[in-house]
Amino acid sequence: MRFTKMHGAGNDFVVLDRRDGSPLPPRHELAHMADRHTGIGCDQLMILTPAQRPGSVAGYRIVNQDGSDAGQCGNGARCLAAWLHRDGALQREGVLDSPAGPVFARVLDEGFEVSLSAPRFDAPSIPMTGVSSDESGHRLRVGDCDVRFGAVSMGNPHVVIEVDEITAAPVELAATLQSHPAFPGGCNVGFVQRVTRAHLRLRVIERGVGETLACGSGACAAHAWLHHQGRVDEHTAIDLPGGRLGATWAGGREEPVRLSGPATFVFEGTWNS
Numbered sequence: 001m002r003f004t005k006m007h008g009a010g011n012d013f014v015v016l017d018r019r020d021g022s023p024l025p026p027r028h029e030l031a032h033m034a035d036r037h038t039g040i041g042c043d044q045l046m047i048l049t050p051a052q053r054p055g056s057v058a059g060y061r062i063v064n065q066d067g068s069d070a071g072q073c074g075n076g077a078r079c080l081a082a083w084l085h086r087d088g089a090l091q092r093e094g095v096l097d098s099p100a101g102p103v104f105a106r107v108l109d110e111g112f113e114v115s116l117s118a119p120r121f122d123a124p125s126i127p128m129t130g131v132s133s134d135e136s137g138h139r140l141r142v143g144d145c146d147v148r149f150g151a152v153s154m155g156n157p158h159v160v161i162e163v164d165e166i167t168a169a170p171v172e173l174a175a176t177l178q179s180h181p182a183f184p185g186g187c188n189v190g191f192v193q194r195v196t197r198a199h200l201r202l203r204v205i206e207r208g209v210g211e212t213l214a215c216g217s218g219a220c221a222a223h224a225w226l227h228h229q230g231r232v233d234e235h236t237a238i239d240l241p242g243g244r245l246g247a248t249w250a251g252g253r254e255e256p257v258r259l260s261g262p263a264t265f266v267f268e269g270t271w272n273s
């Protein structure tokens with residue numbers, strides 16, 4: 001089975017081409033491919049599938065390192081745009097069919113951009129239940145801590161916790177939040193430091209993975225949440241441990257969040273199952 005290893009700001013992927021509709025390897029084998037010790041190693045497998053809508057370039061599925069499915073993956077979508085551009089299937093722009101709906105992809109002079117869905121902040125969209133909420137956000141008791149956070153669906157669930165200093169973020173809270181009954185589908189947990197109205201620092205502990213070097217949908221969620229609170233401008237530069245991403249959203253209810261950044265080819269290989 002041919003594969004391509006890629007990364008977007010350190011968030012790394014194994015890309016499989018199943019646009020011919022051939023069946024996917026079983027889930028335990030996908031998790032084996034993602035294993036960093038005994039497999040190829042990646043945060044997610046990004047699987048190209050046949051287009052679902054007339055005019056779309058291709059569809060895709062996302063499988064996390066632990067073998068679970070995800071509804072969206074911003075950096076993975078950018079890497080697929082780069083893969084399809086190299087393949088000749090995507091010229092300057094085109095639509096990809098993601099599990100969460102259409103994603104508009106664009107080749108930039110430097111890097112690749114995708115327009116993910118419009119952010120959703122309501123509890124059923126996350127999904128999230130049993131938390132106390134007011135206009136400034138949500139609260140949950142986690143052990144001895146009263147955790148205040150924002151919640152955003154980007155097609156996948158994100159908790160956004162604002163911190164004063166990113167290097168001192170209480171990342172150990174993430175595991176408890178991820179398995180908390182308040183989030184029946186689990187969640188990705190982002191810790192964000194607002195440096196200025198146009199510059200954020202972010203760390204994300206991903207569902208089904210652990211801490212990643214970058215999370216595209218997490219960057220969109222952090223930007224959208226802070227913009228929703230009136231605390232950032234329309235565009236932010238977001239520094240993650242693996243590099244810089246850009247997020248753009250002006251607050252329109254149906255307006256997609258745009259995510260930009262690098263998409264890098266690492267190597268090609270063959271997996272023997």
Ligand SMILES: N[C@@H](CCC[C@H](N)C(=O)O)C(=O)O
Binds near residue numbers: 074
């Ligand atoms: N790395 C991704 C997000 C991948 C999916 C996530 N772990 C989930 O389970 O929702 C990104 O760039 O958005």
